[in-house]
Amino acid sequence: LLWLSSVDAGENRRKAEQRMGRSFRLPTVRGSIIDRRGRVLAEDVASWDLALDYRFIDGSWVRERAERDARKAIGRALWAKLPKDARDAAIEARSDAWRQLREQIVDQISAQSGLTRGELLTAMEGIRDRVERRAEATWERQRAQLAARSEEAAQSFVPEPIEEQRMSHVVATGVPDAVAFEMRKLGDEWPGSVEVIDGMRRRYPEGAADVMVD
Secondary structure, eight states, rough: HHHHIIIIIHHHHHHHHHHHBBBBBOOOOOOEEOTTTTTTTHHHHHOOOOOOOOHHHHHHHHHHHHHHHHHHHHHHHHHHHHHHHHHHHHHHTTHHHHHHHHHHHHHHHHHHHHHHHHHHHHHHHHHHHHHHHHHHHHHHHHHHHHHHHHHHHHOOOOOEEEEEEGGOOOOOEEEEEEHHHHOOOOHHSSSEEEEEEEEEEEOEEEEEEOOOOO
16 A cells, blocks of 8 residues: 555556546548539548557657566565666666567558558657657746746746647558558557547549539
């Protein structure tokens, strides 16, 4: 009870919050466009999108799992007594295997999604850069607000992850049902990596068409 309520309270609270819910952006739904003859010119149709958890994108997924393994191997009682450098060493010793697994998962997503590995990594890097810039801007604004109150408050500021750092980000849209099925299995096998979310895409059944407007 001591371990759960005090020593490891922060970690347990974070894990509980993750299980309670996940954040991702829902697609907007637009109405169909129909001409005077009843032909559908444009409509939204259901599709599948692939999204990666931000912690998988920025690599913290690796450390989280390596730390979990280290805690389990060393034991909770001894882990609580270890100095920080010893904990870090134990985590790093187990990180290589998780880094390799992350690379394998990236390869599987690339093979299934239709994106080359380079395209997928570029998309992940773009997401990471965009989110990190937004996080820094948010934290700087929060520091400034605290500094307006007192210098002591600004110095004690501890950044909290912003929403985008807690959510999944779409890297591929409109994937086939078979791909969505395989990616669901992969996400279930390795939680916190990839997930399949309901998406929408715009379809134009008639392609290019001459339209008369009254």
